[in-house]
Amino acid sequence: MNAASTHESLTAAKRVVQQPRSRRLIVTWQHPISRAIEPIGVLLRDAQGYEFSYVRNAHDVKDFQGLIGFPSFSEVYRSDDLFPLFSQRAMDPRRLDFSRYVKKLGLPEDATPWEQIAASGGRRAGDTLQLFPVPEKIREGVWSCSFLVHGIRHISNRSLSVGHQEMxxxxxKLDAVLNNLRIGDPLRLIKNEGNPANPEARLLVQSEGVPVGFLPNLLVEDIVRLGDENVSAYVQVINGSEAPWHMRLLARLECRASSEFEFFKGASWELAPSGE
Known part of the structure; x- marks a missing residue:
């Protein structure tokens, strides 16, 4: 690698690491039978504490009865501390494996519960809830967020329709590509034509022309709307084969858009108003 390439890689890595952490998380619920994942609320952190509200879409999710501790679909819940339903999804720093865990998420030793759930999605074995960071505006016309690359374990040893080509x-091969990744390496998003197991998984994450996973479903609609030329992705954290599949690759997304653009915009994303 020449000096110019080295400088470019270091600059990319620095850009990835220095991004601000999300202030809003989308809360999703997975149907225990159909496995469909639907957004049902927004969890927010600000200078006053924490806030949770359901979105209108929660009313239309089949069999969803509300979350424990949040019985009303119309109330705005506030707390000085992170709500127990969400704080219990972070690892206790007294655990012996805490340092290894937060390192896998690209977080410091003193990572807060909020930082943990924003990076990890708050996943728990056999659970129906997942969290996803809302992309934040980092400078004029540019939005960014981190995301765990989805579906890595479903990539290998199957036929994939990548663009107009079967792969x-x-x-x-998948393991070799993952092991060769470094912080700051570029990733490409490319259309996946036809995924019968998950029709919404329409964008593959590629490295050096090899699919390594999927963009989270929640982002697909907005990313397709923005267009390839306005979207970039980079490696933020890469973990070895000892890590669970869903934690192998943490990526950073950067999107360019007009000042009027908003992620997760539309009637179903509006906060459920009082009285509903």
Whole structure:
């Protein structure tokens, strides 16, 4: 690698690491039978504490009865401390494996519960809830967020429709590509034509022409709307094969858009008003 390439890689890595942390998280609920994932609320952190509100879409989610501790679909819940339903999704710093865990998420040793759930999605085995950071405006016309690359374990040893080409990635090839990634390396988002297991998984994450996973479903609609030329992705954290599949690759997304653009915009994303 020449000096110019080295400088470019270091600049990319610095850009990825220095991004601000999200102040808003989308709360999603997965149907225990159909496995469909739907947004049902927004969790917010500000100088006054924490706030949770349901979005209108929660009213239309089949079999969803509300979250424990949040019985009313129309109330705005506030707390000085992170609500127990969400704080219990962070790891206790007294655990012996805490340092290894936060390192895998690219977080410091003193990572707060909020930072943990924003990076990890608050996933728990057998659970129906997941959290996703809302992209934040980092400078004029540019939005950014981190995301765990989804579906990595479903990439290998199956046929993938990448653009207009059929592709087969062996487990050895996938592992080799993942192990070769470095912080700041560029990732490409490309259309996945037809995924019967998950029709919403329409954007593959690629490295060096090899699919390594999927963009989270929640982002797909807005990213497609923005267009390829306005979207970039980079490696933020890469973990070895000892990490769970869903934590192998943490990426950073950067999007360019007009000042009027908003992520997760539309009637179903509006906060459920009082009285509903």
């Amino acid at each position: 087969w990635v062996s487990s050895d």
